[in-house]
Amino acid sequence: MRTSLALLALVAPAAALAQTPGAVQLVSSIKVEHVRKGPDGKPQRVVEEAKKVVPGDGLIFSFAYRNAGAKPATGFVITDPLPANVAFAGGETPGALYSVDRGKSWGPLASLRVPTANGGSRAATSADVNGIRWAFPAIPPGGSGQVSFRGLVK
Template identity: 45%
Template sequence: MRNIFVEATMVAGILATGMSLPDIAHASPLAAAVQTATPAAQSDVKIESSIRVERTEVSENGASATVLLDPAAVKVIPGDKLLFINRYSNSGQDVVTGFVINNPVHSAVTFVEVLEDWALVSVDGGQNFGKLAELTVTDAEQASRPAVASDVTHIRWALPMPIAPGASGELRFRGIVK
């Protein structure tokens, strides 16, 4: 497994509310671990990360619509809905198989949902992954309960199909600013 950093400098602006400068510096590239069955080709898979703020806007005629805004263009506050987008592309000459990306959920964000129904989540810091409905957490009194979305610490996408040379795609999840 090779660690790479997902470019997400927008995180600093989004998470600036209530965070100190050192916290922002640690949030600013999000770390993601990528592994493939063909290690030589993994360096050919490039990942670009972006974040959008989801807001409902009402037009002059009274119609409401959800819009995606650049976080640098708006004031982001606790309770704002975020869409995290990880774009991947294979810039190499070889097919990449077994592509897996593990994406931590930043501590200033509460996980809401992953948009790819085949993705797995972790509620224990990335040690174990599964479908949310199948996971449990243990509280301070050592009692076990079903895991809920706010327990999610990591997301794992294991692409079911190989990535052909020149192919690209997106992996997305939603969260809310704490």
């Protein structure tokens, strides 16, 4: 009997293990990089709260997630549409997928194409990115982490 119980548990549908609403938290933040003169007189990059932002500034978009529930959060996907006036500038946490059509389709950047005026298409570049996402098979209970990417104020 014990054996069969264990078997039952193993074959239980995945949904039963899934996380319930409200148990996952996501906090976004934006920091800005400024260039300042360091103590040695040489310019150095400083990452700080985005109190002052001008075109050309580098931004760091970060998303902290946490599974506050008692079950794994499976099929976990964080998606960020790049704000208008921000250009994707790389520096992203590995494993990201990209969209160049405002979230309709996703894939590695090398697999994406952008339609051209003459009806054809061309390979997408980082300048075409207007969405970024990270997919995780599961976040364990109590698990947390952070993903980030860089943007440039247009």
